[in-house]
Amino acid sequence: MSEHPESADLYSAIEESARLLEVPCSHERVQPILDAYADSLPSAVIALRVATGTRYQGDLDWRFTVGREVDPYAVALSNGLTGRADHPVGALLAEIRGNCPIAGYGIDFGVAGGFKKIYVFFPPDGMQSLATLAACPSMPRSLADNMEFFARRGLDDRVNTFGIDYRHRTVNVYFGALPDACLTPEGVLSMTRELGLPDPGERMLRLARHSFGIYASLGWESSAVERFCFAVMTSDSASLPVPLEPKIEQFLRGLPNNAADSRFVYYAGVSSTGEENYKVQSYYNWQPRMLDQMLLSDSGTTSG
Template structure:
């Protein structure tokens, strides 16, 4: 049986991107993922992401969307992309999908490391509340422990995306439609200090003023928020003053790109370890519907 054209073309782009960054690309890890979700690829938003810092060296992440009519975790299990587990991480997606409307899902994987995460995208007009999510039996207790902190800053009902990391057994809570005070330096410092995280540097605080979203990473092992991050849209990979290693700057110039509309998303984050790091996401296949998901106008400005 011949390989689906979309899957074969995408694999070639993934292989090329890995070569540019000198990351080993394992067909044994990548192809089963593309094959498992092959029916979703023709209409998918497809992106790749590279990150600074020692923790992220040696791998390169790609991600793509799948429709809300697909059970992405069941597909991953049935195709051997991840192992079945008794940990609550294995039942969380089903609980959220049963309780909340889903616009689409996303699959995240490393070209060397394989399957990593599933994202749930809520409809732009159906952002979810932290209290609803915190009530779910499989949700990390750390979310409930921090609901009041986020709610006091106007974020209690502004969850537009939720990520489940099956490898590290953590979750990411993404907030959109942010109140202005959440992006001002004083507001950011107040929040990170109450979360027990190190103060972001001046460069990160300046970048935060342009953010269309923020997210927090939490786990099942403690109540602590492990990471706090800004997301910023840009049309040019060199238009924002973020510190990137020379090899990453060179990599971004040579990326395979199947999208007529070039866009980049920068992620700037601070972790409980005190490390600041930056991630750059480039779109191989961009779809205008993503602006609605990000609550952005076509100009890249945040919509009220």
């Protein structure tokens, strides 16, 4: 397959970001992803994300949006980006497409590891209910097992994004328009303790107060919520109490950026492994429509 101009230009930025973080960049894994979705790239929101913690060492994630008219899993299969899964994860996107209105999709990949995830964005005025999602035959049972937990906190009908991780065979459920009670230190501790997760540290509790979204990671192997995370947007990468390694701070200062304004999304979470993780997402190409998708206005960003 020949390279498209848009995907070739983006690959150069991806390669530069990998060099800055000193991680390997695999042309044979990355370029086919960009070429497969090349028609979407000129109008896409494009971002990259770096994370702390042993789970994320040795790779750097990039992601971009594609339109709702695209079947992103079919594209991935037909271009050999992922193998056909003999597992319910392979049928899940088609079932969601058949049952829910969709605003668009996102593709997530590592510069070293290649294709990883597909995100499903629901319309801002059409957030989905957990009951609708849990009714999909291939959905992990863990979602239904935790519905009552989310319903008691007013989150059962506030799913604005859903992620499918084909590599790890897990799903992410993203909630928006959060009730204030979910963001207080007491509310956060109540949730993590009921889920059997470690108590977040003081820095994470302070950050959670500013969250525009939370998400939970679940799998097919057990009913446990594997990770529970909070997301905060800011215009200043140094404004929040997030303990980033000096190497990552230097990386953020040197990033390629085509966006007209600077925006960063921080993710802070606790996991069943006992590890506290922080991730920061920087936008290579920002589109204002993402504020609607995130259920945010410009005033919804924080400076600390």
